[in-house]
Amino acid sequence: MAASSxxxxxxxxxxxxxxxxxxxxxxxxxxxxxxxxxxxxxxxxAILLEGVSAGYGSQLVLDSVDLLLxxxxxxxxxxxxxxxKTTLLKLILGLIKPWSGTVEVAGRRIESEADxxxxxxxxxxxxxxxxxxxxxxxxxxxxxxxxxxxxxxxLKRPNKHDREAASRMLELVGIADLGHKDCRxxxxxxxxxxxxxxxxxxxxxxxxxxxxxxxxxxxxxxALAELLCKxxxxxxLSIVVVSHDEALALKFADKAxxxxxxxxxxxxxxxxxxxxxxxxxxEPESVCR
Amino acid sequence: MVVTLNLTTIRFALMHMxxxxxxxxxxxxxxxxxxxxxxxxIGSFVLGPISDRTKMDTGLWAALFMTGSIAAAFILFHAAxxxxxxxxxxxxxSILAMTPMEMWxxxxxxxxxxxxxxxxxxxxxxxxxxxxxxxTLGVPAEAIRxxxxxxxxxxxxxxxxxxxxxxxxxxxxxxxxxxxxxxKSLRQVLLAxxxxxxxxxxxxxxxSMTVDIPxxxxxxxxxxxxxxxxxxxxxxxxxxxxxx
Numbered sequence: 001m002a003a004s005s006x007x008x009x010x011x012x013x014x015x016x017x018x019x020x021x022x023x024x025x026x027x028x029x030x031x032x033x034x035x036x037x038x039x040x041x042x043x044x045x046a047i048l049l050e051g052v053s054a055g056y057g058s059q060l061v062l063d064s065v066d067l068l069l070x071x072x073x074x075x076x077x078x079x080x081x082x083x084x085k086t087t088l089l090k091l092i093l094g095l096i097k098p099w100s101g102t103v104e105v106a107g108r109r110i111e112s113e114a115d116x117x118x119x120x121x122x123x124x125x126x127x128x129x130x131x132x133x134x135x136x137x138x139x140x141x142x143x144x145x146x147x148x149x150x151x152x153x154x155l156k157r158p159n160k161h162d163r164e165a166a167s168r169m170l171e172l173v174g175i176a177d178l179g180h181k182d183c184r185x186x187x188x189x190x191x192x193x194x195x196x197x198x199x200x201x202x203x204x205x206x207x208x209x210x211x212x213x214x215x216x217x218x219x220x221x222x223a224l225a226e227l228l229c230k231x232x233x234x235x236x237l238s239i240v241v242v243s244h245d246e247a248l249a250l251k252f253a254d255k256a257x258x259x260x261x262x263x264x265x266x267x268x269x270x271x272x273x274x275x276x277x278x279x280x281x282x283e284p285e286s287v288c289r
Numbered sequence: 290m291v292v293t294l295n296l297t298t299i300r301f302a303l304m305h306m307x308x309x310x311x312x313x314x315x316x317x318x319x320x321x322x323x324x325x326x327x328x329x330x331i332g333s334f335v336l337g338p339i340s341d342r343t344k345m346d347t348g349l350w351a352a353l354f355m356t357g358s359i360a361a362a363f364i365l366f367h368a369a370x371x372x373x374x375x376x377x378x379x380x381x382x383s384i385l386a387m388t389p390m391e392m393w394x395x396x397x398x399x400x401x402x403x404x405x406x407x408x409x410x411x412x413x414x415x416x417x418x419x420x421x422x423x424x425t426l427g428v429p430a431e432a433i434r435x436x437x438x439x440x441x442x443x444x445x446x447x448x449x450x451x452x453x454x455x456x457x458x459x460x461x462x463x464x465x466x467x468x469x470x471x472x473k474s475l476r477q478v479l480l481a482x483x484x485x486x487x488x489x490x491x492x493x494x495x496x497s498m499t500v501d502i503p504x505x506x507x508x509x510x511x512x513x514x515x516x517x518x519x520x521x522x523x524x525x526x527x528x529x530x531x532x533x
Contacts, residue, residue, distance in 0.1 A: 127421050146426075
């Protein structure tokens with residue numbers, strides 16, 4: 001069994017007074033609107049994992065992991081393929097149960113099916129390599145599906161308000177003009193923007209992204225990082241990005257962690273990437289509510 | 290469903306399971322269709338979960354079910370003293386030879402399919418669009434997938450009576466392929482599929498009566514001609530659009 005690693009203090013109050021992980025983004029320690037996770041926020045953390053072990057069958061994937069994501073902050077989690085990054089996201093999403101330890105989201109311990117239903121209302125998720133299949137579907141409709149279980153479900157169908165919310169999110173991610181296009185005709189960068197819009201249309205408090213830069217070229221990756229900065233500032237979300245692409249995630253994450261050998265530890269970044277130019281907070285009201 | 294859920298191999302497996310069910314029925318002195326439909330339903334319920342549990346593609350399990358079923362069916366036919374020609378007769382069908390019970394069964398299945406799609410349209414759309422996403426949103430994706438498998442299985446079983454097993458794709462697959470070429474949403478695909486299927490079946494029947502050829506073959510020929518026409522029309526329209 002690998003040794004347990006303590007990333008942050010599992011107590012949210014302790015995190016505000018001190019943090020043993022190395023900041024990887026110069027903005028992370030700057031107070032003010034650019035760093036929403038400031039000392040005045042007394043709410044429970046967005047995500048808190050304490051001593052969590054998990055795996056599949058008899059195979060241990062994560063061993064006694066602690067992780068804390070304060071409200072309004074963003075973290076990046078790196079690691080090789082199969083290291084356990086997606087398992088970490090599945091734990092947070094309540095898709096797999098921890099063998100031991102506890103998972104808390106927004107102060108609520110996730111244990112029962114009722115907890116998981118409650119959790120799904122608060123999380124937007126962009127799955128890894130989520131590309132349109134054989135089914136024709138318009139971009140607007142694909143984004144609208146993200147509101148299932150939040151605004152509509154079995155007997156309650158989507159209404160005008162839901163369609164307007166989908167349009168707003170398409171505008172936010174910069175593909176408002178593609179709403180009536182078939183998803184199968186989109187480029188890789190456009191698909192990823194659509195996937196992010198679909199996660200955001202749930203009006204989540206937390207956004208989880210699994211390998212968001214997969215299939216993207218360099219310019220699309222930079223555009224994606226800029227978009228995530230903008231989203232974070234506009235919507236004041238807590239964000240977790242799981243990626244093998246360190247350069248991308250470090251452009252907007254406050255902190256970085258590495259998954260290796262079943263444990264999670266602060267990432268050692270030899271060459272910190274320069275932060276992107278901050279996006280103005282005064283976005284048009286119709287887009288940045 | 291067959292196209293979007295990648296069920297092209299599964300439909301063959303279900304067809305052979307129908308043969309096994311029919312063999313059981315004949316061995317027990319019962320009519321072939323009900324026992325064939327029971328076998329298809331059991332197979333549809335088993336295929337999805339077994340591929341999930343073993344994390345193997347449903348198509349691979351379908352191959353096992355297909356060969357296993359036909360082997361078991363022929364053993365049963367041998368035990369029941371059924372000749373090879375008589376057994377092969379189960380694979381043939383004709384819309385003109387359908388019994389009232391079979392007509393009612395097809396009508397009931399059609400009503401169930403329409404009802405399921407009306408009530409669960411968004412949920413089915415989510416499962417067909419992105420199963421992983423559906424699961425994370427809380428949609429019972431497994432139950433919906435298995436339910437669609439059962440409906441597909443029953444449609445396969447009843448289609449065997451309309452055109453015969455060997456020409457079954459004329460009513461199961463070809464209309465869907467044509468609809469996927471022209472539809473821009475699931476709703477449009479479903480409507481186009483129904484229209485193409487109806488034209489193919491009615492047109493084939495008309496052709497069969499006009500030129501005195503077997504109904505199954507004429508329905509298939511019309512369905513193939515329709516699919517080629519749709520593909521050509523789409524290609525021409527796309528070229529015109531590209532020039533503008």
